[in-house]
Amino acid sequence: DTGVSQDPRHKITKRGQNVTFRCDPISEHNRLYWYRQTLGQGPEFLTYFQNEAQLEKSRLLSDRFSAERPKGSFSTLEIQRTEQGDSAMYLCASSPGRGANVLTFGAGSRLTVL
Amino acid sequence: AQSVTQPDIHITVSEGASLELRCNYSYGATPYLFWYVQSPGQGLQLLLKYFSGDTLVQGIKGFEAEFKRSQSSFNLRKPSVHWSDAAEYFCAVGARNTDKLIFGTGTRLQVFP
Numbered sequence: 001d002t003g004v005s006q007d008p009r010h011k012i013t014k015r016g017q018n019v020t021f022r023c024d025p026i027s028e029h030n031r032l033y034w035y036r037q038t039l040g041q042g043p044e045f046l047t048y049f050q051n052e053a054q055l056e057k058s059r060l061l062s063d064r065f066s067a068e069r070p071k072g073s074f075s076t077l078e079i080q081r082t083e084q085g086d087s088a089m090y091l092c093a094s095s096p097g098r099g100a101n102v103l104t105f106g107a108g109s110r111l112t113v114l
Numbered sequence: 115a116q117s118v119t120q121p122d123i124h125i126t127v128s129e130g131a132s133l134e135l136r137c138n139y140s141y142g143a144t145p146y147l148f149w150y151v152q153s154p155g156q157g158l159q160l161l162l163k164y165f166s167g168d169t170l171v172q173g174i175k176g177f178e179a180e181f182k183r184s185q186s187s188f189n190l191r192k193p194s195v196h197w198s199d200a201a202e203y204f205c206a207v208g209a210r211n212t213d214k215l216i217f218g219t220g221t222r223l224q225v226f227p
Binding site: 040091093110 | 218
């Protein structure tokens with residue numbers, strides 16, 4: 001068990017470019033979550049998956065954002081046409097599911113949009 | 115509306131002093147309550163959780179928290195703080211029928227030698 005892995009750890013991009021983040025959850029966890037954390041704030045829920053099904057999306061997840069978990073293992077979060085307001089830490093977490101709510105977080109992917 | 119309030123943005127204590135970080139929640143259902151800690155540039159690590167039963171819960175690193183339903187509070191305590199405890203602390207609330215955790219805005223702890 002290597003924990004939750006996120007890649008890349010840091011990404012600097014220019015406004016208007018597309019970026020993609022990857023998350024590898026703990027192998028036996030069937031739920032995967034994406035959160036966004038801006039400076040001075042707590043994490044905000046974006047979306048979550050049960051296996052490969054995306055079960056809920058926050059209103060924060062505009063149509064420029066898309067998340068996938070194609071085989072129920074790793075997940076990707078893509079942001080198209082990035083804006084400066086997208087600069088944040090994107091955190092991935094996983095859990096065993098079944099209402100346990102005990103999330104294990106990765107170290108996060110920090111995005112800076114210039 | 116569901117929310118978590120951490121009224122203290124920044125707390126400074128001396129090493130060896132006691133610590134209490136405040137957390138108040140507003141949640142319609144029976145809450146599950148959590149405290150996470152985040153070191154600079156890192157993800158969040160679970161300190162402790164409350165689901166039901168004994169309202170005083172013990173966590174890792176010598177932390178404990180007490181659930182007080184009448185006050186809608188879940189304050190985090192530690193009797194003697196170590197310099198390595200300097201970090202950001204987040205309180206969060208969830209419930210049995212949802213996987214979402216709602217986080218507070220965090221309290222930054224600074225420890226002086």
